[in-house]
Amino acid sequence: MNIAVRDAKEADFPCDALILPIFEDEGMAPYKEVDQRLDNLPSKLMSSGEFRARQAEVFLLHTYGKIKPSRVLFAGMGKKGEATRERARRAGGKAASYLRELRGTKDIALSSANFHSLPPGDFVEGALLSQYRFGTYKKEENEKGLKSLTILSGEDWKERIKWLETVEAGTRFARDLVNTPANDLTPSALAEAALSLKKAKVRVIEKKEAEKLGMGAFLSVARGSHEPPKFIVLTYENAKAKTKTPPVALIGKSITFDSGGISIKPSEGMEKMKYDMAGGAAVLGAIKAASELDMPVNILGILPAAENLPGGSASKPGDIVRTITGKTVEIINTDAEGRLALADAIGYAARSNPRAIIDVATLTGACSIALGNEAIAMMGNDDELTGAIKAASEDTNERVWRMPLYDEYKEYIESDAADLKNSGGRSGSLVTAGYFLKEFAGNTPWVHLDIASTAWTDKDKPYLAKGATGIGVRLLLSFLKNLKA
Ligand code: BES
Ligand code: MN
Ligand code: ZN
Numbered sequence: 001m002n003i004a005v006r007d008a009k010e011a012d013f014p015c016d017a018l019i020l021p022i023f024e025d026e027g028m029a030p031y032k033e034v035d036q037r038l039d040n041l042p043s044k045l046m047s048s049g050e051f052r053a054r055q056a057e058v059f060l061l062h063t064y065g066k067i068k069p070s071r072v073l074f075a076g077m078g079k080k081g082e083a084t085r086e087r088a089r090r091a092g093g094k095a096a097s098y099l100r101e102l103r104g105t106k107d108i109a110l111s112s113a114n115f116h117s118l119p120p121g122d123f124v125e126g127a128l129l130s131q132y133r134f135g136t137y138k139k140e141e142n143e144k145g146l147k148s149l150t151i152l153s154g155e156d157w158k159e160r161i162k163w164l165e166t167v168e169a170g171t172r173f174a175r176d177l178v179n180t181p182a183n184d185l186t187p188s189a190l191a192e193a194a195l196s197l198k199k200a201k202v203r204v205i206e207k208k209e210a211e212k213l214g215m216g217a218f219l220s221v222a223r224g225s226h227e228p229p230k231f232i233v234l235t236y237e238n239a240k241a242k243t244k245t246p247p248v249a250l251i252g253k254s255i256t257f258d259s260g261g262i263s264i265k266p267s268e269g270m271e272k273m274k275y276d277m278a279g280g281a282a283v284l285g286a287i288k289a290a291s292e293l294d295m296p297v298n299i300l301g302i303l304p305a306a307e308n309l310p311g312g313s314a315s316k317p318g319d320i321v322r323t324i325t326g327k328t329v330e331i332i333n334t335d336a337e338g339r340l341a342l343a344d345a346i347g348y349a350a351r352s353n354p355r356a357i358i359d360v361a362t363l364t365g366a367c368s369i370a371l372g373n374e375a376i377a378m379m380g381n382d383d384e385l386t387g388a389i390k391a392a393s394e395d396t397n398e399r400v401w402r403m404p405l406y407d408e409y410k411e412y413i414e415s416d417a418a419d420l421k422n423s424g425g426r427s428g429s430l431v432t433a434g435y436f437l438k439e440f441a442g443n444t445p446w447v448h449l450d451i452a453s454t455a456w457t458d459k460d461k462p463y464l465a466k467g468a469t470g471i472g473v474r475l476l477l478s479f480l481k482n483l484k485a
Contacts, residue, residue, distance in 0.1 A: 001096075001127075001128060001131050001145070001146045001147065001148060001149055002147060002148040002149070003124065003128070003148070003149050003150075003151065003161050003164065003165060004148060004149070004150045004151070005150065005151045005152075005153055005155075005157040005161070006109075006150050006151075006152060006153075007152070007153065007154040008152055009033065009152075010031060010033065010034050010067075010069070010109075010111050010113070010152060011033050011034050011037055011067040011068060011069075012067075012068050013068055013069060013109050013150070013152060014068040014069065014070075015068075015069050015070070015107050015108055015109040015150065016069075016070055016071065016099075016104065016105040016106055016107050016108060017060075017069060017070065017071040017072070017073050017099050017102070017105050017108045017109075018069035018071070018072045018073070018108070018109045018110075018111065019072075019073045019075050019095050019096075019099075019108060019109065019110045019111065020034065020072055020073070020074055020075065020111050020114075021075045021077050021088075021091065021110075021111065021114055021115065021123065022046075022053040022074050022075065022076060022077060022114070023053060023077045023078070023079065023080045023083070023114070023116075024052060024053040024054060024076070024077070024078055024079050024080075025079055025080050025081075026053075026080060026114075027043060027046045027053070028042045028043040028046060030113055030114040031111070031113070031114070034067060034072065037066050037067050038061070038063060038066055038067065038072075039066075041061065042061065042072070042074070045059065045061075045074075051074055051076070052076065053074065053076040053077060053078070054076045054078060055076060055077065055078030055082075055087055055090070055091065056075075056076060056078075056087075056090050056091050056093075056094040056462055057075075057076030057094075058073055058074065058075055058076065058094055058095055058098045059073070059074040059076075060072075060073050060074075060098070060102075061073075061074070069109065071105070073095055073098065073099060073108075075091050075092075075094070075095040075123075076091065077091050078091075080116065083116065083117070083118055084118075085118060085119070085122045085397070086122075086397040088115070088118045088119075088120075088122040088123045088126065089122045089123065089125055089126035089129075089397065089462075089463055090126060090462035090463060091123060091126065092122070092123035092124060092125065092126030092127040092130070092463065093126035093127060093129060093130035093461075093462045093463025093464075094126075094130075094462050094463075095127065096108075096126070096127035096128075096130045096131060096146065096149070096463075097130045097131075097463075097465075099146060100130070100131060100144060100145060100146055101144075105146065106146060106147040106148070107146075107147055107148045107150070108146055108148070108149050108150070109149070109150040109151075109152055110123065110124065110127070110149060110150070110151050110152065111152050112151055112152060112153040112155075113152070120151065120153075121160050121163075121164060124149065124151065124164055125164055125167075125168070125463075126462070126463040127149060127463075128149075128164060128165070128168040129168060129171065129463045129464060130462075130463040130464070130465070131145055131146060132171075132172055132175055132464075132465060133145075133465055134175070134176065134179040134467055134468070136176065136179075136180065162293070163293065166289045166292050166293050167289050167473070167474055167477055169288070169289065169292075170285040170286060170288045170289030170292075170470075170473045170477065171285055171470035171473045171474060172285075172470070173193075173281075173284065173285045173288055174278075174281040174282050174284065174285030174468070174470040174472070174473050175281075175467070175468040175469070175470040176468075177190070177193055177277070177280075177281040177284065177285075177468075178274075178275050178277065178278045178281045178455065178456070178467075178468030178470070179467050179468045180274075181274050182256050182257035182273075182274045182307065185256055185274070185277070186227045186256055186307065187222075187227055187228065187229055187230040187254070187256055187305035187306055187307060188227065188228065188230060189256075190230065190232065190254055190256060190277060190280060190303065190305045191204045191230040191232050191305065193284060194232045194234055194284055194301075194303065197234065197284070197287060197288050197291065198291075199236065199291035199292065200234045200235065200236040200287055200288075200291050200299075200301070201234065201235045201236075201237075202232065202233070202234050203232075203233045203234075203235075204230050204231070204232055204233075205230070205231035205232075205233060206228070206230070206231075207219065207222075207228055207229055209231075210229065210231050210344075213324060213348070214322060214323070214324045214326075215231065215304075215323070215324050215344040215348070216321040216322040216323060216324075216344075217321045217322075217323045217324075217329055217340040217341070217343045217344050218231065218304045218306065218340060218341045218343075218344035218345070219321075220315045220319065220321045220331065220340060221255070221261075221306045221308055221315070221337040221340050221341050222306035222307065222308075223311070223313050223314050223315050224261055224262070224308065224309040224310050224311035224312075224313065224314025224315065224334075225306070225307040225308070225309040225311060226311070227256070227306075227307045229304075229305060229306040229307075230303075230305045230306075231302075231303075231304050231305070231344075231345075231348075232254070232280075232301075232302070232303040232304075232305055233300070233301070233302055233348075234284075234287055234299070234300070234301035234302075234303075235247070235298075235299070235300055235301070236287055236290065236291045236297075236298065236299040236301070237298050238294060238295060238296050238297060238298060240294070240296035241296045241297050241298050245297075245298055245355070246298070246352075246353055246354055246355040247297075247298040247299055247300040247352065247354050247355070248297060248298070248299055248300070248354060248355055248356050248358065248480065248483070249299075249300045249301075249302065249349035249352070249354035249356065249357040249358070250283045250286060250287065250299060250300070250301050250302070250358050250359075250360070250476060251279075251283065251301075251302045251303075251304075251342060251345045251346060251349060251357065251358070251359040251360070252277075252278075252279035252280035252281065252282055252283035252284070252301075252302070252303050252359070252360050252361070252472075253276065253277065253278075253279035253280060253304075253338045253341060253342060253359070253360070253361030253362060253363065254277040254279065254280030254281075254303040254304055254305035254306070254341070255276040255277055255305075255306060255307070255308050255337060255338060255341065255362075256274070256276070256277050256305060256306070256307050257273055257274055257276065257307050257308065257309070258273040258276040258308045258335070258337065258338075259273065259308055259309050259310060260308065260310070260334065260335035261308045261309065261310050261314050261315060261334030261335060261337060262310045262314050262315065262316055262317065262334045263317060263333045263334040263335040264310055264335075265335060272456065275362060275455055275456045275468060276308075276338070276362050277303075277305065277362075278360075278362050278451060278455035278456070278468065278471070278472070279359070279360035279361040279362060279449075279451060279455075279472065280303040280305060281468075281470070282360050282451070282455075282470065282471065282472025282473050282476065283301050283302075283303060283360060283472070283476070284301070284303070285470060285472075285473040286472065286473050286476035286477055286480070287299055287301045289473065289477055290476075290477060290480055295480055295481065297480050297483055299480075300349060300352060300354060302345045302348065302349055303345075304341040304342065304344060304345045306337075306341060308334070308335075308337045310334075314334065315331055315334050316331070316334070317331060317332055317333060317334060318330070318331065318332075319331045320417060320418045321340070323343045323344055323347055323440065324343075324344045324347040324348055325343075325347040325350075325440055325442075327343075327419045327420060327439065327440070328418040328419045328420070329343065329415075329418055329419065329420050329421065329422055330415040330417050330418040330420070330421040330422070331421075331422050332415075332421045332422055332423040333422065333423040336422040336423045336433070338361050338362070338363045338433075339363065339422055339433055339436045339437060340422055342359055342361060342363075342437055342440075343436070343437065343439075343440045345359070346359060346437060346440040346441050346446070347440050349444075350440070350441060350442055350444050353444075354444060355445070356382075356385050356444070356445045356446070356447070357441055357444050357445070357446040357447070358385075358389070358446075358447050358449065358476070358479075359437065359446070359447075359448050359449065360449045360451055360472045360476070361448070361449070361450060361451065361452075362450075362451055362452040362455050363433050363434075363448075363450045363452055364429055364430050364433045364450055364452055365429075365452065366426075366428075366429040366430040366433075367430050367450040367451075367452040367453045368452060368453030369430075370403070370430050371401055371453060372453065373453050373454055373457065374399065374454075375399040375400060375401040375454070376393070376398065376399065376400045376401070376449045376450060376451050376454055376471065376472075376475075377400075377401060377403050377430055377434075377449070377450040378390075378400040378401060378402045378403065378447060378448070378449055378450075379402065379403050379404075379405050379431065379434035379435075379437075379438070379447070379448045379450075380402070380405075380445075380446060380447035380448065381405070381438055381441060381445065381446050381447075382445035382446065382447070384445070385445045385446070385447050386402055386447055388479055388482065388483070389447055389449070389475070389479055390402070391479075391482065392475050392476075392478035392479040392482060393475055395478040395482075396474040396475050396478050398454075398471055398472065398474055398475040400449065400475075403430060403431050403434065404431060405431060405434055405435050405438055406431075409424070409428060409431055409432050409435040410435065412424030412425065412427070412428060412432045412435070413432055413435060413436050420436060420439060422436065424436075430450065433450070434448045434450070449472065449475075451471050451472055454469060454471045455468065455469055455471050455472075456468060456469065457469055
């Protein structure tokens with residue numbers, strides 16, 4: 001969907017549908033001219049209670065040529081005093097999804113006259129995100145969709161539109177990767193996707209080189225599959241960022257399919273495990289957008305990509321592997337593969353002395369036990385960094401909730417035969433997974449974001465259709481934007 005801006009009056013702008021955001025306690029007052037030219041029908045609808053402007057409620061009216069827009073869509077914003085940025089996003093998502101399903105509605109407009117203290121950009125962001133469908137394998141999904149959204153405003157929107165469009169494109173890129181099934185999205189295909197980014201340097205470390213580098217944990221995950229593992233490294237350097245500024249390392253778990261390996265998962269619902277590379281997709285989406293926006297930061301992106309299958313040479317419970325840091329790990333459960341891949345990725349990242357390491361991973365089933373689908377579980381070793389992520393999460397409503405990493409959790413993952421074991425059992429498995437990763441970050445400020453319960457939604461949300469959510473892209477971008485040089 002194309003975004004444009006036009007300094008025009010609501011009643012005079014020709015379009016298939018005009019969206020009018022309306023607050024419950026304000027009614028049609030801000031749109032006097034539209035109301036009058038429609039014979040006050042809009043305000044009558046409100047006084048009769050047929051449309052009450054509740055949060056994300058919508059109401060469509062045809063205009064019979066009385067004003068230039070063929071239709072108006074009232075978008076309920078709820079009470080003025082309860083307005084939040086997320087509510088605006090949801091109202092935008094609801095309105096634009098509604099119009100997406102109408103036949104013949106392609107070009108729509110949005111009045112920006114009545115947002116009060118809310119930035120209208122959030123409404124537009126919700127509208128943009130709501131249009132995504134995964135259409136690669138289903139033609140009808142590709143044929144629907146709105147063509148343009150014109151914001152009626154006298155202000156300069158250039159920068160804001162560039163941001164909104166680029167961030168949405170990054171999110172869409174991530175969602176497509178996550179939705180793509182594992183037969184097509186192999187580790188090699190993920191490497192190709194990384195190579196498609198024009199403004200980042202990409203180096204793919206193949207199995208042989210990974211062996212030389214000592215990535216025994218990462219490589220152990222791929223042993224059961226015929227798909228070769230790919231350790232994907234991206235660098236984005238911005239001339240405006242001082243060349244000497246150490247990079248932010250963004251690491252994304254990139255298991256293109258997680259069957260569990262020899263510790264195989266139950267077959268019920270296993271098809272969803274194609275989304276076990278959502279962390280990697282979020283990192284790619286964020287780097288794509290950050291580079292297209294020429295953000296003044298240096299980024300080191302790492303996607304340890306592999307497929308976790310139970311083949312004849314697969315890793316077995318009891319196997320011991322050596323990581324890039326020299327630490328050894330006893331594999332108790334081959335289904336705890338994410339932390340094996342991430343251990344080598346974090347160890348590798350730490351070598352370039354980054355200013356921070358952020359890993360994003362669909363790491364544990366326990367994440368949804370703890371938080372449901374409502375927040376990312378965050379763990380970290382540095383209050384300033386976790387604070388910055390928290391701020392970004394409030395900005396985007398990609399919510400994070402911090403979990404503790406008490407020293408006592410160390411005992412849970414102590415092995416008799418190796419330095420660590422990869423599973424501490426059921427109790428505390430969300431945080432023991434985090435603790436395991438912490439052991440590889442050393443003194444580098446590090447934060448772990450478990451997106452296992454938020455990267456995929458089984459039901460439609462106000463501005464996210466079911467399937468991959470692209471979570472992490474907006475969060476990381478907001479974090480990078482706020483970063484001090
Ligand atoms: N990819 C899974 C975690 C997961 C589960 C993500 C459900 C999304 C939905 C991860 O590799 C895994 O299998 N974790 C195990 C670890 C356990 C064996 C210690 C888990 O959490 O059950
Ligand atoms: Mn697993
Ligand atoms: Zn996994």
